Amino acid sequence: MKSLEELAAIRERARRQVELRDKGAAKRVVVGMATSGIAAGARTVLRAVVDEVSDRGLSDVVVSQSGAVSRGGLEPVVEVELPGREIITYVHVQPEMVPRIVEESLVGGEPVEEYTLSFYERQNS
Numbered sequence: 001m002k003s004l005e006e007l008a009a010i011r012e013r014a015r016r017q018v019e020l021r022d023k024g025a026a027k028r029v030v031v032g033m034a035t036s037g038i039a040a041g042a043r044t045v046l047r048a049v050v051d052e053v054s055d056r057g058l059s060d061v062v063v064s065q066s067g068a069v070s071r072g073g074l075e076p077v078v079e080v081e082l083p084g085r086e087i088i089t090y091v092h093v094q095p096e097m098v099p100r101i102v103e104e105s106l107v108g109g110e111p112v113e114e115y116t117l118s119f120y121e122r123q124n125s
Contacts, residue, residue: 032069040075048095
């Protein structure tokens with residue numbers, strides 16, 4: 001059985017996660033949640049993004065999901081939208097990559113080059 005304090009903490013965390021998905025913000029993270037993305041682990045990546053953004057208290061970021069956001073075979077795919085910048089597309093994203101993506105892209109405003117679609121394409125052409 002959970003204590004009242006534990007239940008209150010769970011409720012507050014859930015409330016913050018819902019806020020992150022619902023409010024308008026300057027920065028946006030979109031996780032591809034098509035069937036192939038889910039099979040590749042996109043649910044875990046989405047949870048990692050929501051948790052990282054929430055834990056850092058980044059109130060200017062919206063986290064959402066969509067169907068396929070890129071061509072197949074690159075899942076999980078995460079897109080980061082920053083004001084006045086081109087969309088940054090990250091491919092083959094794993095939960096352990098999320099803190100660096102949040103730190104460098106959402107906080108610092110710069111892509112993590114070696115995680116991007118453009119880097120992947122250069123390496124595999």
